Amino acid sequence: MTTAQTRTMLSARGLMKSFGAVTAADNVNIEIPTGQRVSLIGSNGAGKTTFVNMVTGYLKPDAGTIELDCLPIAGLGPRRITGMGVARSFQIPQLALDMSALDNMLVAAACNDGHQSFWRPAHASDRIDRAMAMLSKFNLEEHAHRRVSELPGGVRKLLDIAMALTGSPKLLLLDEPTSGVSVDEKFPMMDTISAALASENITVLFVEHDMEIVTRYSDRVIAFYSGRVIADDLPSKVLEDAQVQRYVTGSLKQGH
Structure with a gap:
Protein backbone atom coordinates (compact mmCIF):
# COMPACT_ATOMS: atom_id res chain seq x y z
CA MET A 1 0.00 0.00 0.00
CA GLY A 85 -11.67 15.74 -6.68
CA VAL A 86 -13.77 13.38 -4.54
CA ALA A 87 -15.09 10.11 -5.98
CA ARG A 88 -17.21 7.43 -4.38
CA SER A 89 -18.28 3.89 -5.09
CA PHE A 90 -21.27 2.40 -3.34
CA GLN A 91 -21.98 -0.90 -1.61
CA ILE A 92 -24.45 -1.63 -4.41
CA PRO A 93 -22.71 -0.62 -7.67
CA GLN A 94 -24.42 2.23 -9.52
CA LEU A 95 -24.34 0.87 -13.06
CA ALA A 96 -26.46 0.91 -16.23
CA LEU A 97 -27.28 -2.80 -16.47
CA ASP A 98 -28.40 -2.79 -20.11
CA MET A 99 -25.20 -1.16 -21.33
CA SER A 100 -21.77 -2.69 -21.82
CA ALA A 101 -18.96 -2.25 -19.32
CA LEU A 102 -17.15 -0.01 -21.81
CA ASP A 103 -20.21 2.18 -22.37
CA ASN A 104 -20.61 2.56 -18.60
CA MET A 105 -17.00 3.75 -18.48
CA LEU A 106 -17.60 6.21 -21.30
CA VAL A 107 -20.71 7.63 -19.63
CA ALA A 108 -18.77 8.10 -16.39
CA ALA A 109 -15.93 9.82 -18.26
CA ALA A 110 -18.38 12.11 -20.09
CA CYS A 111 -20.08 13.06 -16.82
CA ASN A 112 -16.76 13.79 -15.14
CA ASP A 113 -15.69 15.92 -18.10
CA GLY A 114 -18.94 17.88 -18.00
CA HIS A 115 -20.25 16.77 -21.39
CA GLN A 116 -24.01 16.83 -21.86
CA SER A 117 -23.97 14.16 -24.55
CA PHE A 118 -22.26 10.82 -24.08
CA TRP A 119 -22.85 9.52 -27.60
CA ARG A 120 -20.68 11.93 -29.59
CA PRO A 121 -17.79 13.31 -27.53
CA ALA A 122 -17.53 10.30 -25.24
CA HIS A 123 -16.98 7.93 -28.17
CA ALA A 124 -13.93 9.72 -29.55
CA SER A 125 -11.10 7.23 -29.98
CA ASP A 126 -8.96 8.80 -27.27
CA ARG A 127 -11.80 8.41 -24.76
CA ILE A 128 -12.24 4.78 -25.69
CA ASP A 129 -8.49 4.21 -25.35
CA ARG A 130 -8.47 5.80 -21.88
CA ALA A 131 -11.52 3.79 -20.82
CA MET A 132 -9.97 0.55 -22.04
CA ALA A 133 -6.71 1.38 -20.24
CA MET A 134 -8.62 1.83 -16.98
CA LEU A 135 -10.55 -1.41 -17.52
CA SER A 136 -7.22 -3.14 -18.09
CA LYS A 137 -5.91 -1.86 -14.74
CA PHE A 138 -8.78 -3.69 -13.07
CA ASN A 139 -8.39 -6.82 -15.25
CA LEU A 140 -11.75 -6.08 -16.87
CA GLU A 141 -10.79 -5.72 -20.53
CA GLU A 142 -12.26 -9.13 -21.39
CA HIS A 143 -15.64 -7.85 -20.13
CA ALA A 144 -15.55 -4.54 -22.02
CA HIS A 145 -18.26 -5.42 -24.53
CA ARG A 146 -20.47 -7.54 -22.26
CA ARG A 147 -23.68 -6.15 -20.84
CA VAL A 148 -23.34 -5.34 -17.17
CA SER A 149 -26.42 -7.45 -16.39
CA GLU A 150 -24.38 -10.52 -17.44
CA LEU A 151 -21.44 -9.77 -15.14
CA PRO A 152 -20.84 -11.39 -11.73
CA GLY A 153 -21.18 -9.26 -8.61
CA GLY A 154 -17.45 -8.97 -7.98
CA VAL A 155 -16.81 -7.80 -11.54
CA ARG A 156 -19.55 -5.18 -11.18
CA LYS A 157 -17.86 -3.88 -8.03
CA LEU A 158 -14.54 -3.53 -9.84
CA LEU A 159 -16.27 -1.77 -12.72
CA ASP A 160 -17.94 0.68 -10.33
CA ILE A 161 -14.55 1.57 -8.83
CA ALA A 162 -12.96 1.89 -12.27
CA MET A 163 -15.74 4.30 -13.25
CA ALA A 164 -15.08 6.38 -10.13
CA LEU A 165 -11.48 6.85 -11.27
CA THR A 166 -12.37 8.29 -14.69
CA GLY A 167 -12.41 11.76 -13.13
CA SER A 168 -8.86 11.40 -11.73
CA PRO A 169 -9.96 12.07 -8.15
Missing part, protein backbone atom coordinates in the same frame (compact mmCIF):
# COMPACT_ATOMS: atom_id res chain seq x y z
CA THR A 2 1.02 3.59 -0.52
CA THR A 3 2.64 5.17 2.51
CA ALA A 4 1.36 8.38 4.02
CA GLN A 5 2.77 11.73 2.96
CA THR A 6 3.07 14.88 5.04
CA ARG A 7 0.49 16.95 3.13
CA THR A 8 -3.06 16.71 4.46
CA MET A 9 -5.65 15.65 1.89
CA LEU A 10 -8.72 15.54 4.14
CA SER A 11 -9.28 17.46 7.35
CA ALA A 12 -12.43 17.26 9.46
CA ARG A 13 -12.66 19.30 12.65
CA GLY A 14 -15.45 19.41 15.21
CA LEU A 15 -18.03 17.68 13.01
CA MET A 16 -21.48 17.44 14.57
CA LYS A 17 -24.59 15.87 13.06
CA SER A 18 -27.85 14.87 14.72
CA PHE A 19 -31.07 13.34 13.46
CA GLY A 20 -33.63 14.27 16.07
CA ALA A 21 -32.48 12.75 19.35
CA VAL A 22 -29.84 10.59 17.63
CA THR A 23 -26.30 11.99 17.48
CA ALA A 24 -24.60 10.57 14.39
CA ALA A 25 -21.42 12.68 14.62
CA ASP A 26 -20.17 13.90 17.98
CA ASN A 27 -17.16 16.23 17.64
CA VAL A 28 -15.42 14.13 14.99
CA ASN A 29 -11.83 15.20 14.25
CA ILE A 30 -9.91 13.39 11.52
CA GLU A 31 -6.80 14.34 9.53
CA ILE A 32 -5.79 12.15 6.58
CA PRO A 33 -2.49 12.65 4.73
CA THR A 34 -2.18 12.39 0.98
CA GLY A 35 -1.74 8.84 -0.28
CA GLN A 36 -2.89 7.05 2.85
CA ARG A 37 -5.18 4.00 2.77
CA VAL A 38 -7.63 4.30 5.66
CA SER A 39 -10.38 1.92 6.68
CA LEU A 40 -13.41 3.08 8.65
CA ILE A 41 -14.90 0.46 10.95
CA GLY A 42 -17.85 0.36 13.33
CA SER A 43 -21.13 -1.45 13.82
CA ASN A 44 -24.26 -0.29 11.99
CA GLY A 45 -25.25 3.17 13.20
CA ALA A 46 -21.78 3.96 14.59
CA GLY A 47 -21.38 7.08 12.46
CA LYS A 48 -18.97 6.03 9.73
CA THR A 49 -21.49 6.37 6.90
CA THR A 50 -22.64 9.73 8.25
CA PHE A 51 -19.01 10.87 8.11
CA VAL A 52 -18.64 9.66 4.51
CA ASN A 53 -21.93 11.34 3.54
CA MET A 54 -20.74 14.65 5.00
CA VAL A 55 -17.42 14.42 3.16
CA THR A 56 -19.17 13.67 -0.15
CA GLY A 57 -21.88 16.34 0.26
CA TYR A 58 -24.88 14.09 0.77
CA LEU A 59 -25.27 15.49 4.27
CA LYS A 60 -24.53 18.94 5.64
CA PRO A 61 -22.88 18.96 9.08
CA ASP A 62 -24.65 20.82 11.87
CA ALA A 63 -21.29 22.21 12.96
CA GLY A 64 -17.61 21.83 12.15
CA THR A 65 -15.39 22.15 9.10
CA ILE A 66 -14.24 19.83 6.32
CA GLU A 67 -11.33 20.68 4.03
CA LEU A 68 -10.17 18.84 0.92
CA ASP A 69 -6.59 19.66 0.05
CA CYS A 70 -6.91 22.87 2.16
CA LEU A 71 -10.16 23.96 0.47
CA PRO A 72 -13.42 24.11 2.49
CA ILE A 73 -16.11 21.71 1.27
CA ALA A 74 -18.54 21.36 4.22
CA GLY A 75 -22.06 22.08 3.04
CA LEU A 76 -21.29 21.92 -0.69
CA GLY A 77 -23.39 19.61 -2.87
CA PRO A 78 -22.19 16.23 -4.18
CA ARG A 79 -21.64 17.44 -7.73
CA ARG A 80 -19.50 20.36 -6.61
CA ILE A 81 -17.44 18.16 -4.31
CA THR A 82 -16.99 15.57 -7.07
CA GLY A 83 -15.67 18.33 -9.30
CA MET A 84 -13.13 19.24 -6.64
CA LYS A 170 -7.70 13.07 -5.26
CA LEU A 171 -9.83 11.20 -2.72
CA LEU A 172 -11.66 7.91 -3.29
CA LEU A 173 -14.26 6.56 -0.87
CA LEU A 174 -15.25 2.90 -1.13
CA ASP A 175 -18.33 1.58 0.62
CA GLU A 176 -17.76 -2.05 1.67
CA PRO A 177 -15.86 -3.13 -1.46
CA THR A 178 -15.94 -6.82 -0.47
CA SER A 179 -19.60 -6.97 0.59
CA GLY A 180 -21.38 -9.79 -1.20
CA VAL A 181 -18.11 -11.22 -2.53
CA SER A 182 -17.27 -14.84 -1.74
CA VAL A 183 -14.48 -15.75 0.67
CA ASP A 184 -12.39 -17.14 -2.20
CA GLU A 185 -12.78 -13.94 -4.23
CA LYS A 186 -12.31 -11.20 -1.63
CA PHE A 187 -8.49 -11.23 -1.41
CA PRO A 188 -7.90 -11.50 -5.19
CA MET A 189 -10.39 -8.67 -5.67
CA MET A 190 -8.68 -6.44 -3.11
CA ASP A 191 -5.30 -7.30 -4.65
CA THR A 192 -6.66 -6.11 -7.98
CA ILE A 193 -7.96 -2.88 -6.46
CA SER A 194 -4.67 -2.25 -4.63
CA ALA A 195 -2.62 -2.85 -7.77
CA ALA A 196 -4.85 -0.56 -9.82
CA LEU A 197 -4.64 2.21 -7.22
CA ALA A 198 -0.88 1.85 -6.75
CA SER A 199 -0.22 3.82 -9.94
CA GLU A 200 -2.74 6.52 -9.01
CA ASN A 201 -1.80 9.45 -6.76
CA ILE A 202 -4.89 9.01 -4.67
CA THR A 203 -5.98 8.90 -1.04
CA VAL A 204 -8.42 6.10 -0.18
CA LEU A 205 -11.01 5.71 2.58
CA PHE A 206 -13.02 2.53 2.69
CA VAL A 207 -15.81 1.38 4.95
CA GLU A 208 -15.32 -2.30 5.71
CA HIS A 209 -16.73 -4.93 8.08
CA ASP A 210 -14.24 -7.68 7.25
CA MET A 211 -11.37 -7.43 9.74
CA GLU A 212 -9.10 -9.60 7.58
CA ILE A 213 -9.45 -7.08 4.77
CA VAL A 214 -8.93 -4.19 7.20
CA THR A 215 -5.75 -5.74 8.59
CA ARG A 216 -4.24 -6.61 5.23
CA TYR A 217 -5.06 -3.54 3.13
CA SER A 218 -5.08 -0.53 5.49
CA ASP A 219 -2.29 1.81 6.51
CA ARG A 220 -4.54 3.06 9.27
CA VAL A 221 -7.89 2.24 10.90
CA ILE A 222 -10.44 4.66 12.34
CA ALA A 223 -13.07 3.07 14.58
CA PHE A 224 -16.44 4.71 15.21
CA TYR A 225 -18.93 4.11 17.99
CA SER A 226 -22.06 6.13 18.78
CA GLY A 227 -20.99 9.01 16.52
CA ARG A 228 -17.50 9.27 18.03
CA VAL A 229 -14.04 8.17 16.99
CA ILE A 230 -12.95 5.69 19.67
CA ALA A 231 -9.64 4.59 18.10
CA ASP A 232 -7.37 5.86 15.33
CA ASP A 233 -4.05 4.11 14.72
CA LEU A 234 -2.29 1.29 12.91
CA PRO A 235 -4.57 -1.70 12.21
CA SER A 236 -2.90 -3.95 14.78
CA LYS A 237 -3.20 -1.36 17.53
CA VAL A 238 -6.82 -0.46 16.78
CA LEU A 239 -7.95 -4.08 16.66
CA GLU A 240 -6.27 -4.70 20.03
CA ASP A 241 -8.02 -1.70 21.61
CA ALA A 242 -10.40 -2.70 24.42
CA GLN A 243 -13.19 -0.36 23.30
CA VAL A 244 -12.92 -1.57 19.71
CA GLN A 245 -13.11 -5.18 20.83
CA ARG A 246 -16.11 -4.39 22.99
CA TYR A 247 -18.12 -2.18 20.64
CA VAL A 248 -16.93 -3.06 17.13
CA THR A 249 -15.22 -6.35 16.45
CA GLY A 250 -17.25 -8.32 19.00
CA SER A 251 -20.55 -7.30 17.40
CA LEU A 252 -19.11 -7.77 13.93
CA LYS A 253 -17.99 -11.32 14.70
CA GLN A 254 -21.51 -12.12 15.89
CA GLY A 255 -23.11 -10.52 12.85
CA HIS A 256 -20.80 -11.98 10.22
Whole structure:
Protein backbone atom coordinates (compact mmCIF):
# COMPACT_ATOMS: atom_id res chain seq x y z
CA MET A 1 0.00 0.00 0.00
CA THR A 2 1.02 3.59 -0.52
CA THR A 3 2.64 5.17 2.51
CA ALA A 4 1.36 8.38 4.02
CA GLN A 5 2.77 11.73 2.96
CA THR A 6 3.07 14.88 5.04
CA ARG A 7 0.49 16.95 3.13
CA THR A 8 -3.06 16.71 4.46
CA MET A 9 -5.65 15.65 1.89
CA LEU A 10 -8.72 15.54 4.14
CA SER A 11 -9.28 17.46 7.35
CA ALA A 12 -12.43 17.26 9.46
CA ARG A 13 -12.66 19.30 12.65
CA GLY A 14 -15.45 19.41 15.21
CA LEU A 15 -18.03 17.68 13.01
CA MET A 16 -21.48 17.44 14.57
CA LYS A 17 -24.59 15.87 13.06
CA SER A 18 -27.85 14.87 14.72
CA PHE A 19 -31.07 13.34 13.46
CA GLY A 20 -33.63 14.27 16.07
CA ALA A 21 -32.48 12.75 19.35
CA VAL A 22 -29.84 10.59 17.63
CA THR A 23 -26.30 11.99 17.48
CA ALA A 24 -24.60 10.57 14.39
CA ALA A 25 -21.42 12.68 14.62
CA ASP A 26 -20.17 13.90 17.98
CA ASN A 27 -17.16 16.23 17.64
CA VAL A 28 -15.42 14.13 14.99
CA ASN A 29 -11.83 15.20 14.25
CA ILE A 30 -9.91 13.39 11.52
CA GLU A 31 -6.80 14.34 9.53
CA ILE A 32 -5.79 12.15 6.58
CA PRO A 33 -2.49 12.65 4.73
CA THR A 34 -2.18 12.39 0.98
CA GLY A 35 -1.74 8.84 -0.28
CA GLN A 36 -2.89 7.05 2.85
CA ARG A 37 -5.18 4.00 2.77
CA VAL A 38 -7.63 4.30 5.66
CA SER A 39 -10.38 1.92 6.68
CA LEU A 40 -13.41 3.08 8.65
CA ILE A 41 -14.90 0.46 10.95
CA GLY A 42 -17.85 0.36 13.33
CA SER A 43 -21.13 -1.45 13.82
CA ASN A 44 -24.26 -0.29 11.99
CA GLY A 45 -25.25 3.17 13.20
CA ALA A 46 -21.78 3.96 14.59
CA GLY A 47 -21.38 7.08 12.46
CA LYS A 48 -18.97 6.03 9.73
CA THR A 49 -21.49 6.37 6.90
CA THR A 50 -22.64 9.73 8.25
CA PHE A 51 -19.01 10.87 8.11
CA VAL A 52 -18.64 9.66 4.51
CA ASN A 53 -21.93 11.34 3.54
CA MET A 54 -20.74 14.65 5.00
CA VAL A 55 -17.42 14.42 3.16
CA THR A 56 -19.17 13.67 -0.15
CA GLY A 57 -21.88 16.34 0.26
CA TYR A 58 -24.88 14.09 0.77
CA LEU A 59 -25.27 15.49 4.27
CA LYS A 60 -24.53 18.94 5.64
CA PRO A 61 -22.88 18.96 9.08
CA ASP A 62 -24.65 20.82 11.87
CA ALA A 63 -21.29 22.21 12.96
CA GLY A 64 -17.61 21.83 12.15
CA THR A 65 -15.39 22.15 9.10
CA ILE A 66 -14.24 19.83 6.32
CA GLU A 67 -11.33 20.68 4.03
CA LEU A 68 -10.17 18.84 0.92
CA ASP A 69 -6.59 19.66 0.05
CA CYS A 70 -6.91 22.87 2.16
CA LEU A 71 -10.16 23.96 0.47
CA PRO A 72 -13.42 24.11 2.49
CA ILE A 73 -16.11 21.71 1.27
CA ALA A 74 -18.54 21.36 4.22
CA GLY A 75 -22.06 22.08 3.04
CA LEU A 76 -21.29 21.92 -0.69
CA GLY A 77 -23.39 19.61 -2.87
CA PRO A 78 -22.19 16.23 -4.18
CA ARG A 79 -21.64 17.44 -7.73
CA ARG A 80 -19.50 20.36 -6.61
CA ILE A 81 -17.44 18.16 -4.31
CA THR A 82 -16.99 15.57 -7.07
CA GLY A 83 -15.67 18.33 -9.30
CA MET A 84 -13.13 19.24 -6.64
CA GLY A 85 -11.67 15.74 -6.68
CA VAL A 86 -13.77 13.38 -4.54
CA ALA A 87 -15.09 10.11 -5.98
CA ARG A 88 -17.21 7.43 -4.38
CA SER A 89 -18.28 3.89 -5.09
CA PHE A 90 -21.27 2.40 -3.34
CA GLN A 91 -21.98 -0.90 -1.61
CA ILE A 92 -24.45 -1.63 -4.41
CA PRO A 93 -22.71 -0.62 -7.67
CA GLN A 94 -24.42 2.23 -9.52
CA LEU A 95 -24.34 0.87 -13.06
CA ALA A 96 -26.46 0.91 -16.23
CA LEU A 97 -27.28 -2.80 -16.47
CA ASP A 98 -28.40 -2.79 -20.11
CA MET A 99 -25.20 -1.16 -21.33
CA SER A 100 -21.77 -2.69 -21.82
CA ALA A 101 -18.96 -2.25 -19.32
CA LEU A 102 -17.15 -0.01 -21.81
CA ASP A 103 -20.21 2.18 -22.37
CA ASN A 104 -20.61 2.56 -18.60
CA MET A 105 -17.00 3.75 -18.48
CA LEU A 106 -17.60 6.21 -21.30
CA VAL A 107 -20.71 7.63 -19.63
CA ALA A 108 -18.77 8.10 -16.39
CA ALA A 109 -15.93 9.82 -18.26
CA ALA A 110 -18.38 12.11 -20.09
CA CYS A 111 -20.08 13.06 -16.82
CA ASN A 112 -16.76 13.79 -15.14
CA ASP A 113 -15.69 15.92 -18.10
CA GLY A 114 -18.94 17.88 -18.00
CA HIS A 115 -20.25 16.77 -21.39
CA GLN A 116 -24.01 16.83 -21.86
CA SER A 117 -23.97 14.16 -24.55
CA PHE A 118 -22.26 10.82 -24.08
CA TRP A 119 -22.85 9.52 -27.60
CA ARG A 120 -20.68 11.93 -29.59
CA PRO A 121 -17.79 13.31 -27.53
CA ALA A 122 -17.53 10.30 -25.24
CA HIS A 123 -16.98 7.93 -28.17
CA ALA A 124 -13.93 9.72 -29.55
CA SER A 125 -11.10 7.23 -29.98
CA ASP A 126 -8.96 8.80 -27.27
CA ARG A 127 -11.80 8.41 -24.76
CA ILE A 128 -12.24 4.78 -25.69
CA ASP A 129 -8.49 4.21 -25.35
CA ARG A 130 -8.47 5.80 -21.88
CA ALA A 131 -11.52 3.79 -20.82
CA MET A 132 -9.97 0.55 -22.04
CA ALA A 133 -6.71 1.38 -20.24
CA MET A 134 -8.62 1.83 -16.98
CA LEU A 135 -10.55 -1.41 -17.52
CA SER A 136 -7.22 -3.14 -18.09
CA LYS A 137 -5.91 -1.86 -14.74
CA PHE A 138 -8.78 -3.69 -13.07
CA ASN A 139 -8.39 -6.82 -15.25
CA LEU A 140 -11.75 -6.08 -16.87
CA GLU A 141 -10.79 -5.72 -20.53
CA GLU A 142 -12.26 -9.13 -21.39
CA HIS A 143 -15.64 -7.85 -20.13
CA ALA A 144 -15.55 -4.54 -22.02
CA HIS A 145 -18.26 -5.42 -24.53
CA ARG A 146 -20.47 -7.54 -22.26
CA ARG A 147 -23.68 -6.15 -20.84
CA VAL A 148 -23.34 -5.34 -17.17
CA SER A 149 -26.42 -7.45 -16.39
CA GLU A 150 -24.38 -10.52 -17.44
CA LEU A 151 -21.44 -9.77 -15.14
CA PRO A 152 -20.84 -11.39 -11.73
CA GLY A 153 -21.18 -9.26 -8.61
CA GLY A 154 -17.45 -8.97 -7.98
CA VAL A 155 -16.81 -7.80 -11.54
CA ARG A 156 -19.55 -5.18 -11.18
CA LYS A 157 -17.86 -3.88 -8.03
CA LEU A 158 -14.54 -3.53 -9.84
CA LEU A 159 -16.27 -1.77 -12.72
CA ASP A 160 -17.94 0.68 -10.33
CA ILE A 161 -14.55 1.57 -8.83
CA ALA A 162 -12.96 1.89 -12.27
CA MET A 163 -15.74 4.30 -13.25
CA ALA A 164 -15.08 6.38 -10.13
CA LEU A 165 -11.48 6.85 -11.27
CA THR A 166 -12.37 8.29 -14.69
CA GLY A 167 -12.41 11.76 -13.13
CA SER A 168 -8.86 11.40 -11.73
CA PRO A 169 -9.96 12.07 -8.15
CA LYS A 170 -7.70 13.07 -5.26
CA LEU A 171 -9.83 11.20 -2.72
CA LEU A 172 -11.66 7.91 -3.29
CA LEU A 173 -14.26 6.56 -0.87
CA LEU A 174 -15.25 2.90 -1.13
CA ASP A 175 -18.33 1.58 0.62
CA GLU A 176 -17.76 -2.05 1.67
CA PRO A 177 -15.86 -3.13 -1.46
CA THR A 178 -15.94 -6.82 -0.47
CA SER A 179 -19.60 -6.97 0.59
CA GLY A 180 -21.38 -9.79 -1.20
CA VAL A 181 -18.11 -11.22 -2.53
CA SER A 182 -17.27 -14.84 -1.74
CA VAL A 183 -14.48 -15.75 0.67
CA ASP A 184 -12.39 -17.14 -2.20
CA GLU A 185 -12.78 -13.94 -4.23
CA LYS A 186 -12.31 -11.20 -1.63
CA PHE A 187 -8.49 -11.23 -1.41
CA PRO A 188 -7.90 -11.50 -5.19
CA MET A 189 -10.39 -8.67 -5.67
CA MET A 190 -8.68 -6.44 -3.11
CA ASP A 191 -5.30 -7.30 -4.65
CA THR A 192 -6.66 -6.11 -7.98
CA ILE A 193 -7.96 -2.88 -6.46
CA SER A 194 -4.67 -2.25 -4.63
CA ALA A 195 -2.62 -2.85 -7.77
CA ALA A 196 -4.85 -0.56 -9.82
CA LEU A 197 -4.64 2.21 -7.22
CA ALA A 198 -0.88 1.85 -6.75
CA SER A 199 -0.22 3.82 -9.94
CA GLU A 200 -2.74 6.52 -9.01
CA ASN A 201 -1.80 9.45 -6.76
CA ILE A 202 -4.89 9.01 -4.67
CA THR A 203 -5.98 8.90 -1.04
CA VAL A 204 -8.42 6.10 -0.18
CA LEU A 205 -11.01 5.71 2.58
CA PHE A 206 -13.02 2.53 2.69
CA VAL A 207 -15.81 1.38 4.95
CA GLU A 208 -15.32 -2.30 5.71
CA HIS A 209 -16.73 -4.93 8.08
CA ASP A 210 -14.24 -7.68 7.25
CA MET A 211 -11.37 -7.43 9.74
CA GLU A 212 -9.10 -9.60 7.58
CA ILE A 213 -9.45 -7.08 4.77
CA VAL A 214 -8.93 -4.19 7.20
CA THR A 215 -5.75 -5.74 8.59
CA ARG A 216 -4.24 -6.61 5.23
CA TYR A 217 -5.06 -3.54 3.13
CA SER A 218 -5.08 -0.53 5.49
CA ASP A 219 -2.29 1.81 6.51
CA ARG A 220 -4.54 3.06 9.27
CA VAL A 221 -7.89 2.24 10.90
CA ILE A 222 -10.44 4.66 12.34
CA ALA A 223 -13.07 3.07 14.58
CA PHE A 224 -16.44 4.71 15.21
CA TYR A 225 -18.93 4.11 17.99
CA SER A 226 -22.06 6.13 18.78
CA GLY A 227 -20.99 9.01 16.52
CA ARG A 228 -17.50 9.27 18.03
CA VAL A 229 -14.04 8.17 16.99
CA ILE A 230 -12.95 5.69 19.67
CA ALA A 231 -9.64 4.59 18.10
CA ASP A 232 -7.37 5.86 15.33
CA ASP A 233 -4.05 4.11 14.72
CA LEU A 234 -2.29 1.29 12.91
CA PRO A 235 -4.57 -1.70 12.21
CA SER A 236 -2.90 -3.95 14.78
CA LYS A 237 -3.20 -1.36 17.53
CA VAL A 238 -6.82 -0.46 16.78
CA LEU A 239 -7.95 -4.08 16.66
CA GLU A 240 -6.27 -4.70 20.03
CA ASP A 241 -8.02 -1.70 21.61
CA ALA A 242 -10.40 -2.70 24.42
CA GLN A 243 -13.19 -0.36 23.30
CA VAL A 244 -12.92 -1.57 19.71
CA GLN A 245 -13.11 -5.18 20.83
CA ARG A 246 -16.11 -4.39 22.99
CA TYR A 247 -18.12 -2.18 20.64
CA VAL A 248 -16.93 -3.06 17.13
CA THR A 249 -15.22 -6.35 16.45
CA GLY A 250 -17.25 -8.32 19.00
CA SER A 251 -20.55 -7.30 17.40
CA LEU A 252 -19.11 -7.77 13.93
CA LYS A 253 -17.99 -11.32 14.70
CA GLN A 254 -21.51 -12.12 15.89
CA GLY A 255 -23.11 -10.52 12.85
CA HIS A 256 -20.80 -11.98 10.22
